[in-house]
Amino acid sequence: MKKAPLRFHDFAQAAESDPQAMIQLRGVVKKFSNAAGEFTVLKGVDLTIHRGEFVSIVGKSGSGKSTLLNMVTGIDHPSEGRVVVNGMDIYSGVTESQRSKWRGKNLGIVFQFFQLLPTLTLLENVMLPMDYVDMYSFDERPKRAMELLELVGLEKFAYKLPALVSTGQQQLAAIARAVACDPPLLVADEPTGNLDTRSADTVIRLFEGFVAQGKTVVMVTHDPSLTSRTHRNIIISDGEIIDETISKCLPQLRHRHMLEFTKIAEKRIYQPGETIIAREQPVDYFFMIRSGRVDVVLLDKQNQEYVVSNLGEGEFFGELELLRGGKAIANVRAGGSQPVETLIIPRADFMRVMNESPVTAEAIAGIVQERLEQRRTEDRRAGNGIGKQ
Ligand SMILES: Nc1ncnc2c1ncn2[C@@H]1O[C@H](COP(=O)(O)OP(=O)(O)OP(=O)(O)O)[C@@H](O)[C@H]1O
Numbered sequence: 180m181k182k183a184p185l186r187f188h189d190f191a192q193a194a195e196s197d198p199q200a201m202i203q204l205r206g207v208v209k210k211f212s213n214a215a216g217e218f219t220v221l222k223g224v225d226l227t228i229h230r231g232e233f234v235s236i237v238g239k240s241g242s243g244k245s246t247l248l249n250m251v252t253g254i255d256h257p258s259e260g261r262v263v264v265n266g267m268d269i270y271s272g273v274t275e276s277q278r279s280k281w282r283g284k285n286l287g288i289v290f291q292f293f294q295l296l297p298t299l300t301l302l303e304n305v306m307l308p309m310d311y312v313d314m315y316s317f318d319e320r321p322k323r324a325m326e327l328l329e330l331v332g333l334e335k336f337a338y339k340l341p342a343l344v345s346t347g348q349q350q351l352a353a354i355a356r357a358v359a360c361d362p363p364l365l366v367a368d369e370p371t372g373n374l375d376t377r378s379a380d381t382v383i384r385l386f387e388g389f390v391a392q393g394k395t396v397v398m399v400t401h402d403p404s405l406t407s408r409t410h411r412n413i414i415i416s417d418g419e420i421i422d423e424t425i426s427k428c429l430p431q432l433r434h435r436h437m438l439e440f441t442k443i444a445e446k447r448i449y450q451p452g453e454t455i456i457a458r459e460q461p462v463d464y465f466f467m468i469r470s471g472r473v474d475v476v477l478l479d480k481q482n483q484e485y486v487v488s489n490l491g492e493g494e495f496f497g498e499l500e501l502l503r504g505g506k507a508i509a510n511v512r513a514g515g516s517q518p519v520e521t522l523i524i525p526r527a528d529f530m531r532v533m534n535e536s537p538v539t540a541e542a543i544a545g546i547v548q549e550r551l552e553q554r555r556t557e558d559r560r561a562g563n564g565i566g567k568q
């Protein structure tokens with residue numbers, strides 16, 4: 180029997196067969212129309228987030244972050260593509276009310292502006308989701324809500340209305356409400372956007388605690404001090420996801436350049452021991468390491484090889500040769516026992532972006548300087564005497 184090409188309806192099955200995936204988006208397109216016509220906000224997003232990951236999402240205002248989260252929560256629906264969350268294909272054959280119940284049990288949502296019901300006490304606000312999806316017995320609900328308020332340090336304010344506590348405390352209550360039904364996934368849209376630094380820190384520490392329990396947390400934020408605390412940072416630029424190897428290797432690059440590199444980059448895989456760059460040969464690409472390790476190898480006076488450095492995921496090489504326009508001064512080869520996966524950018528594209536992005540060029544120049552010095556020192560140590568030039 181001829182095997183049919185993989186279609187969207189096969190994707191849900193594939194997703195179910197990947198038990199580690201909490202969120203899978205494939206080819207997600209979102210279009211909006213307004214008076215000026217139709218415009219595309221998400222341009223074919225593919226993204227997988229695994230169980231237990233703490234993920235931050237960043238991007239300029241209007242880049243599509245909230246729209247992306249709304250695709251995951253089922254608050255809005257994609258124009259095209261597939262979204263599987265916690266093993267469920269949330270837009271296929273599911274009614275709005277089924278999706279709403281499913282959401283109540285499977286995910287907690289936290290917004291920038293808390294959205295607590297103003298006429299209910301904090302305790303009642305936290306009980307609301309349990310009532311809605313009918314989880315926990317009627318008698319258990321207030322007890323559980325109080326425990327959650329204790330968890331976020333608000334037990335003393337349980338019987339107060341939201342307006343009578345600080346904004347930071349309102350957000351903590353909203354977080355208690357989001358985890359009321361013990362969902363495996365927490366999605367937060369700029370949860371600290373309206374908070375002072377101290378309250379923001381409390382929020383992140385709570386999130387870290389949820390992650391430690393095995394929950395998945397996905398958070399949109401503008402705050403770089405928070406992205407450094409997550410496992411993984413996803414950048415969205417103009418409705419498209421930037422390749423994470425590129426943002427890790429070149430964090431100073433402007434988002435539009437990262438996106439350009441995402442589109443240009445090609446994948447190259449090298450087997451252990453294989454030469455990637457040969458000494459004395461011209462170098463035509465800038466290499467970024469996605470996985471595996473590479474050895475940078477020099478020769479000593481006796482023509483004996485020695486490893487001058489060992490680079491891994493999120494590091495790059497080839498820049499030295501590209502920027503100096505010369506031939507390779509070292510051999511670079513796949514080290515370790517695993518294949519090395521790289522992303523490569525052709526020389527002309529790399530040089531153009533460096534010219535357009537002085538901050539990145541400067542950062543790379545700093546690394547080039549360091550590496551040159553390291554190599555010269557190593558050369559001298561090896562007695563080659565070719566260090567001075
Ligand atoms: N319901 C809607 N109808 C029409 N256009 C929309 C709608 N929602 C969002 N947009 C547009 O889609 C684009 C992306 O919006 P989105 O809210 O996802 O951006 P964002 O990255 O979350 O920005 P911010 O950082 O300002 O929150 C914007 O141009 C916005 O105006």
Ligand SMILES: [Mg+2]
Pocket residue numbers: 244245246368
């Ligand atoms: Mg937004």
